[in-house]
Amino acid sequence: MEIIEHITNIFSETFGEKPAHIARAPGRVNLLGEHVDYNDGFVLPAAIDRATYVAFSPTDSDQTTLLAADLNQRASFSTQTIQSKTETDSSPLPDWAHYPAGVMWALLEAKLSTQAMNAVYASNVPRGSGLSSSASVEMAFMIAWQTLGKWILPAMQCALLGQKAENQYVGVNCGIMDQFASACGVENNLLLLDCRSLEWKTIPLPSDVAIVIADTMVRRKLTSGEYNKRRAACEEAVRLLQKDLPHIKSLRDVSVEDFNRFVGKLPEEVSKRARHVVEEIERTSQAESLLEAGNIQHFGKLMNECHASLRDLYEVSCPELDVMVRIAQYLDGCYGARLTGAGFGGCTVNLVALEKAKKFAQTLAEGYQSEAGYQPEIYITRASRGAELLV
Ligand code: GLA
Numbered sequence: 154m155e156i157i158e159h160i161t162n163i164f165s166e167t168f169g170e171k172p173a174h175i176a177r178a179p180g181r182v183n184l185l186g187e188h189v190d191y192n193d194g195f196v197l198p199a200a201i202d203r204a205t206y207v208a209f210s211p212t213d214s215d216q217t218t219l220l221a222a223d224l225n226q227r228a229s230f231s232t233q234t235i236q237s238k239t240e241t242d243s244s245p246l247p248d249w250a251h252y253p254a255g256v257m258w259a260l261l262e263a264k265l266s267t268q269a270m271n272a273v274y275a276s277n278v279p280r281g282s283g284l285s286s287s288a289s290v291e292m293a294f295m296i297a298w299q300t301l302g303k304w305i306l307p308a309m310q311c312a313l314l315g316q317k318a319e320n321q322y323v324g325v326n327c328g329i330m331d332q333f334a335s336a337c338g339v340e341n342n343l344l345l346l347d348c349r350s351l352e353w354k355t356i357p358l359p360s361d362v363a364i365v366i367a368d369t370m371v372r373r374k375l376t377s378g379e380y381n382k383r384r385a386a387c388e389e390a391v392r393l394l395q396k397d398l399p400h401i402k403s404l405r406d407v408s409v410e411d412f413n414r415f416v417g418k419l420p421e422e423v424s425k426r427a428r429h430v431v432e433e434i435e436r437t438s439q440a441e442s443l444l445e446a447g448n449i450q451h452f453g454k455l456m457n458e459c460h461a462s463l464r465d466l467y468e469v470s471c472p473e474l475d476v477m478v479r480i481a482q483y484l485d486g487c488y489g490a491r492l493t494g495a496g497f498g499g500c501t502v503n504l505v506a507l508e509k510a511k512k513f514a515q516t517l518a519e520g521y522q523s524e525a526g527y528q529p530e531i532y533i534t535r536a537s538r539g540a541e542l543l544v
Contacts, residue, residue, distance in 0.1 A: 156206050156275055156277055157175055157206055157208075157543075159222065159275060160172075160175075160206055160207070160208040160222055160273045160274060160275050161175070161208050163208075163220065163222050163273045164208040164209075164210075164220075164271070164272075164273040167220055167271075167273065168210065168271045170210070172208035172209055172210050172271075172272075172273070173209065173210040173211065174208070174209055174210070174297070174300055174542060174543075174544055175206060175207065175208050175209075175542075175543045175544040176206070176207045176209070176293050176294075176296035176297050176300065176540070176541070176542050176543065177204045177205070177206050177207075177293060177296075177540065177541055177543050178204055178205050178288075178289045178290075178291075178292035178293035178295070178296060178335050178336070178539070178540035178541075179200040179201055179202070179203065179204040179278075179289055179334075179335055179338055179537050179538070179539065179540070180200070180201050180203050180204065180205075180276075180278035180284040180285045180286055180288070180289045180335065181198045181199065181200050181201060181284065181285045181288070181289075181330070181331055181334035181335055181338070182198060182199055182201050182284060182364060182366055182493050182494075182500070182502050182534065183196060183197065183198040183330065183334075183493050183494060183502070184197045184198065184199070184343060184364070184440075184456065184493075184502060184504070185197045185433075185436060185437050185440050185452075185455060185456060185459060186198075186330075186433060186434070186436075186437040186440075187433060187459060187463055187467075187491075187492075187493070187494075187496075188383060188429065188430065188433070188463070188467055188469070188495075189348070189404075189405075189430055189433050189434050189437065190327075190328030190329055190330040190346075190348045191326070191327070191328035191348075191384055191387070192348075192387050192403050192404040192405055192430045192434070193348050193349035193402070193403040193404070193405035193406075194348055194349075194404070194405050194430065194433065194434040194437060195345060195346065195347055195348065195434065195437040195438060195440070196330045196345075196346050196348060196437065197343050197344070197345050197346075197356075197437060197440050198330055198331075198333075198334040198343070198344055198346075199334065199338065199342065199343045199344060199358070199364065199536035199537075200334050200335060200337075200338020200339075200344075200536060200537045200538065200539050201278075201284065201364075201366070201534045201535070201536070201537060202534055202535045202537045203276075203277045203278045203279075203284065203534070204276065204277065204278065204289055204293070204537075205274060205275070205276035205278060205286070205289040205290045205292075205293040206274060206275055206276070206293065206543075207272050207273070207274040207293045207294060207296075207297050208272065208273045208274070209270045209271065209272035209273075209297045209300075209301075210270060210271050210272075211268050211269070211270055211301050212269050212270055212271050213269075214269055215231050215232070215233075215269050216229050216230065216231040216241050216269055217229065217230055217231065217257065217267075217269045217270050217271075217272070218270075218271050218272070219250060219253055219272050219273075219274065220272070220273045220274075221249050221250075221274060221275075222273055222274065222275040223275050223276060224249060226247060226249065228240055228246055228247055228249075228250035228254075229241045229242075230246060230250070230254050230257070231269065232257075232261060232267065235254060235257055235258050235261065236258070238251065238254070238322075251322060251323045252287050252290040252291050252294070252318070252319075252323060253272075253274075253290060253291070253294040254322065255291065255318030255319060255321075255322030255323050256291050256294045256295055256298065256314070256315060256318050257294075257298065258318060258321075258322045259314040259315070259317045259318040259321075259322065260295075260298055260302075260314065262317070263314060265298070265302060265304050265306075266298075266301075266302040266304065267298050267302065268298065268301035268302055270297060270298075270301060272294075272297060274290070274293065274294075276289060276290065279368060279530075280372070281372040281373045281498065281499065282368055282372065282373075282494075282498075282499040282500050283373070283492070283493050283494025283495060283496070283498070283499030283500045284366070284493075284494065284499070284500055285331035285334065285335060285494065287319065287323070287325075287331070288315060288319075288331035288332045288334070288335045289335050289540075291315035291318055291319065291332060291335075292311065292312070292315055292332060292335040292336050292539075292540040293540060295311045295314065295315055295336070295540065296311075296540050296541065296542055299311070300542050308336040308337045308539060308540070309333065309336065309337065309351060311332075311336045311540070312329060312332035312333040312335070312336040312337065313329065313332070315332035315335075315336070316328070316329050316332045319332070324377065325377045325380065325381075326377075326380065326381050326384050327380070328348060329346075329348055329351070330346065330348070333346055333353070334539075335539060335540055336539050336540050337353065337539045338536065338537055338538050338539035338540075339355045339536070339538065339539070340535075340536060340537055340538050341357060341358055341535070341536050342355035342356060342357055342358060342536055343355070343356045343357075343358055343444070343536065344356075345440065345441055349403075349405060356440075356441060356444050356445070358536055359444070359447060359449060360507070361506065361507045361508070362449055362488070362504055362505065362506060362507055363504075363505050363506075363507045363510035363533045364502060364503070364504060364505075364533070364534050364535075364536070365502075365503040365504075365505050365510055365513060365514055365517075365531065365532070365533050365534070366493075366500050366501070366502060366503075366531070366532055366533075366534050367477050367481065367500060367501045367502075367503060367514075367517055367518075367521070367529055367530075367531045368499070368500045368529055368530040368531070369471075369473040369474055369476075369477050369498060369499065369500065369501070369521070369525070369529055370473075370527060370528070370529055370530065371471060371473045371474075371498035371499070372498050372499070373495070373496075373497045373498040373499060379469070379497060380495055383426060383467065383469070386422065386423050386426040386427070387403075387404055387426060387427060387430055389423050390404060390419055390423050390424070390426065390427035390430075391403055391404060393418060393419055393423070394407060394411075394412075394415055394418070394419070394427075396418070397414075397415045397418070398411055398415065404427055404430045404431055404434070405434055407427075407431050408431075409431055409432060409435050412427070412428065412431045416428065425465075425466040425467070425468070426466065426467060428462075428466050429462045429463065429466040429467040430467075432458075432462060433459060433462060436455045436458060436459060439451075439455065440452060440455070443455075449488050449504065450488060452488065452489065452504070453487070453488025453489025453504050454488075454489065455489070456488070456489030456490065456491045456502075456504060457482055457489050457490065457491065459491050460478050460490065460491030460492060460501075463491070463492055463496060464492075467496075469492070469495065469496030469497055470492055470496055470497075471496070471497055471498055473498070473525050474492045474496070474498070474499070474501060476521060476524050476525050477490075477501045477517070477521050477525075477529065478490045478491060478492065478501055480517055480520040480521060480524070481501065481503050481513075481517050484513050484516055484517060485509055485512070485513070486505050486506035486508070486509025486510070486512070486513050487503055487504070487505050487509075487513060488504040488505065488506070489503070489504045490502070490503040490504075503517075510533050511533075514531040514532070514533065517529075517531055518531050
């Protein structure tokens with residue numbers, strides 16, 4: 154594979170020897186259950202066939218040196234500098250290095266060894282596109298440190314430590330979905346996760362449907378603030394609804410019926426955010442039986458409803474995502490289309506009849522280009538395996 158050759162060559166040029174190991178961790182696409190993971194809801198992602206690859210070797214020095222091949226930048230840190238988020242020369246760590254450094258931090262917090270290493274990494278998960286490039290970086294480094302430390306943690310524990318790194322070190326208050334999908338992916342399967350109990354199961358993707366990812370090429374900017382605000386609105390809704398519904402711990406515990414009874418007590422913006430979550434959890438709870446019954450038509454309809462709700466109630470869409478979704482929903486063979494991931498730009502996910510998928514991708518690209526004015530990237534993805542050591 155080209156990307157592996159690429160990082161192997163850079164590693165040899167930089168460190169004067171071949172890397173001892175290569176790890177890989179995929180990005181993810183989410184089919185249903187958006188912005189519900191941090192509300193104890195259900196999500197239905199799949200790991201995709203795009204990933205972050207790390208070439209690495211242990212080193213005797215006490216400092217870890219990383220080279221981000223895609224950015225052509227280098228950073229060094231050690232257990233001494235990790236807390237202050239600085240490099241070994243005391244300059245601040247560059248933003249991109251917060252993800253791997255955050256993993257080291259979370260591992261140290263968990264009292265797991267973090268052998269110093271030399272590493273080169275690159276990714277073909279586009280950054281800021283809603284496909285969890287950051288989780289894929291975190292999980293790839295998790296595998297690297299696991300390999301060198303010879304400790305073994307269940308994949309879900311790795312995901313939780315990755316989430317902790319992102320919450321507490323990077324500073325994004327994300328849920329568990331992305332790290333979970335990157336760590337636990339199963340080939341040709343969707344993953345249904347209960348974000349409260351962390352129990353999960355695989356659901357085979359029907360063999361006659363394709364997952365098509367359409368990248369609007371609009372990149373999210375400064376979204377962590379908006380993301381954290383959405384999360385705060387959900388918490389506010391719970392606090393207010395608890396006056397009438399004292400048993401609820403999160404929006405997961407609020408039925409659509411109860412929500413409609415008490416919604417009048419919520420400020421308008423909070424009520425819109427909470428309605429999305431309550432109805433989205435209800436939609437996702439239907440997913441398993443629909444997919445198992447092969448009722449892709451109905452499942453696709455739920456995806457379309459999800460997009461409308463993210464656009465009008467949760468307000469995390471953008472004009473380009475709306476154009477991409479609107480065109481897709483009219484095309485032959487499309488069961489459902491919606492934005493995927495946090496929103497504010499990035500990609501849409503489309504469920505399409507396999508035999509129509511190529512034509513669909515082509516027509517969608519042409520339609521988007523003529524309306525939005527620039528060229529999208531559209532590809533058929535495969536549900537892939539989770540994070541792993543390749544060599
Ligand atoms: C981001 C977060 C996830 C999830 C999605 C929205 O990808 O990292 O935890 O909240 O947004 O569903």
